[in-house]
Amino acid sequence: MEKKPFERPFIKKLQAGMPSKFGMKSMTEPITHIDDIPVSEIIADYGSPVYVLSEKTIRDQFKKAKHAFTTRYPKVQFAWSYKTNYLDAVCRIFHQEGSWAEVVSGFEYDKALQNGVKGSQIIFNGPAKTDEELKKAIDNDSLIHIDHFDEMYAIIAISENSEKRPKVAIRVNMDTGIYPMWDRFGFNYESGDAWDAINRIMVNEKLDLVGLHAHIGTYMFSAGSYKIAAGKLADLAYGIERKYGVNIKYIDVGGGFASQNTLKGAYYPGSDTTPSFDEYAEAISSALLNSQINPRNLPTLILETGRALIDDAGYLLGTVIANKRLSSGNRATIVDVGVNLLFTSFWYEHEVYPAAPVSEHMEETTIFGPLCMNIDVIRDAIAFPLLKKGDHFVIKRIGAYNMTQWMQFITLRPNVVLTGTDGKVHLIRKQEHMDLIRQQEVIPGHLK
Ligand SMILES: *Cc1c(COP(=O)(O)O)cnc(C)c1O
Numbered sequence: 159m160e161k162k163p164f165e166r167p168f169i170k171k172l173q174a175g176m177p178s179k180f181g182m183k184s185m186t187e188p189i190t191h192i193d194d195i196p197v198s199e200i201i202a203d204y205g206s207p208v209y210v211l212s213e214k215t216i217r218d219q220f221k222k223a224k225h226a227f228t229t230r231y232p233k234v235q236f237a238w239s240y241k242t243n244y245l246d247a248v249c250r251i252f253h254q255e256g257s258w259a260e261v262v263s264g265f266e267y268d269k270a271l272q273n274g275v276k277g278s279q280i281i282f283n284g285p286a287k288t289d290e291e292l293k294k295a296i297d298n299d300s301l302i303h304i305d306h307f308d309e310m311y312a313i314i315a316i317s318e319n320s321e322k323r324p325k326v327a328i329r330v331n332m333d334t335g336i337y338p339m340w341d342r343f344g345f346n347y348e349s350g351d352a353w354d355a356i357n358r359i360m361v362n363e364k365l366d367l368v369g370l371h372a373h374i375g376t377y378m379f380s381a382g383s384y385k386i387a388a389g390k391l392a393d394l395a396y397g398i399e400r401k402y403g404v405n406i407k408y409i410d411v412g413g414g415f416a417s418q419n420t421l422k423g424a425y426y427p428g429s430d431t432t433p434s435f436d437e438y439a440e441a442i443s444s445a446l447l448n449s450q451i452n453p454r455n456l457p458t459l460i461l462e463t464g465r466a467l468i469d470d471a472g473y474l475l476g477t478v479i480a481n482k483r484l485s486s487g488n489r490a491t492i493v494d495v496g497v498n499l500l501f502t503s504f505w506y507e508h509e510v511y512p513a514a515p516v517s518e519h520m521e522e523t524t525i526f527g528p529l530c531m532n533i534d535v536i537r538d539a540i541a542f543p544l545l546k547k548g549d550h551f552v553i554k555r556i557g558a559y560n561m562t563q564w565m566q567f568i569t570l571r572p573n574v575v576l577t578g579t580d581g582k583v584h585l586i587r588k589q590e591h592m593d594l595i596r597q598q599e600v601i602p603g604h605l606k
Pocket residue numbers: 239241242260262283284373375376377412413414415462463464465466558
C-alpha cells in the first residue's frame with residue numbers, strides 16, 4: 159500500500175457561532191435601528207416597503223477597500239460600477255470619495271456625465287456601444303474598453319473623421335481556474351486573440367492603447383483567480399513594453415469581489431467565507447509587483463468593484479401581511495416585499511430580521527412575497543420567529559443590483575431613502591405613481 163503524505167494537524171477557530179448542547183444558536187437579534195434611526199420611524203414616514211441605504215456604511219466600506227489597495231500598491235484608482243446601483247445620490251457619494259465611473263451603456267454614460275464626472279474619468283465597457291455613443295465617448299476623451307473586433311473597426315472608422323485620438327483598452331477574457339469561464343466578453347488570452355487585438359491597435363496610428371482590462375466574473379470568492387488574471391494582464395503589458403516600447407498606463411482588474419451574502423446552497427454563511435479586501439488586494443498587488451513590468455513605469459491599478467462596496471449598505475424594510483400553514487404543515491409568512499423588488503433573492507439566502515424584539519421561539523418558515531406568482535419566494539426555508547400581521551422586518555445586505563434590476567411588475571416601486579452622515583433621512587428616489595406609468599402609454603384612437 160502506498161504511504162499517504164503526512165499533513166500537519168492544525169487548530170482552526172470555529173467562525174460559524176458557538177453551538178450549545180442543543181446545537182447551533184437559534185435566536186434572532188432584531189434590527190431595530192439603521193444608523194441610529196428607528197426602523198419604525200422610517201416606515202411611518204416613507205411607507206412599507208422602503209429601501210434604505212446607509213451613507214456611513216458606503217463611505218466606510220469604500221475607505222476599507224481603498225486602504226487595502228493603496229497600502230499595497232502605489233497607484234490605485236476606483237471606478238464606480240453604475241449598473242450595480244446607479245441612483246444618483248449613491249454615485250455621487252462614490253465620486254466624492256474619489257471614484258471614477260464605470261458604465262456599460264449610453265444611458266449609464268449620460269448618467270455619469272450628469273453626475274459631474276469628467277469624460278476622461280469615465281470607463282466605457284460593454285458589448286453593445288452604438289456608433290453615436292462611441293463618437294461621444296471619443297469626443298469626451300473617455301476610456302473605451304473594446305469588446306470585439308467589430309467595435310474596434312467602428313472606432314477606427316469614427317476616428318478617421320475626427321481630430322481626436324481615441325483612448326482605448328481591450329477587454330481580455332482568460333482561464334483563471336473558475337468555470338464556467340466568462341469568455342463572451344473581450345478577447346481571449348490563451349487563444350492569442352488578445353495579442354491579435356493588441357497588434358492591430360498598436361499598428362494603427364489613430365488609436366492610443368492606454369490600458370488592459372479583465373472582469374473575470376461576479377461574486378468571485380477566490381482571491382487566487384484575481385492573482386492569475388492580474389498576472390496574465392501584466393504579461394501582456396510587459397509584452398507590449400518589449401515589442402513596441404510603449405508603457406501601458408493602467409491595468410483594470412474589473413469588479414466581481416464577493417459580498418458577504420450567502421449563495422443558495424452554500425454550506426457556510428458568506429460572512430464566514432468571503433475573502434476580505436485585504437486578501438483580494440494582496441493577491442492582485444503581488445501579481446503586478448512580481449511581474450516583469452519595469453517598476454519605474456508601473457501601471458495604475460483600476461478597480462471596478464461594485465457589489466462588495468454597496469451590498470452591506472442596503473436594507474429593505476417591509477411588513478408582514480399574513481401567516482398561514484401550507485399543506486405540509488409548514489408555516490408560511492406572507493410579506494409586502496416580492497421578488498420584483500428583491501431580484502437577488504433568486505441566488506442569495508437573504509438574511510431577514512424582525513424589526514422589534516420578538517419571542518425566542520423559532521420555526522422553519524417559508525417567506526412569500528405579495529405577487530400572485532408561485533415563484534415569489536423570498537426565502538424557501540428560514541428559521542424565523544413568529545411575526546404577526548403588521549409587524550415589520552428588515553432584509554439585510556441588499557444594496558447591490560436590487561435598485562437597478564427591480565421590476566415594475568404587479569405593484570409600483572417604493573421610496574428609496576438614504577440615512578445621511580448628517581443624522582437625517584433623505585428621500586433619494588420617490589415611490590412611483592400610476593400617472594408615471596400611464597404617461598408612457600399611448601391609447602390608439604379606436605380604443606379611446
Ligand atoms: C458588473 C461589472 C462590474 C461590477 O461587478 P460587481 O460584481 O458588482 O463587483 C465591474 N466591471 C464590469 C465590466 C461589469 O460588467
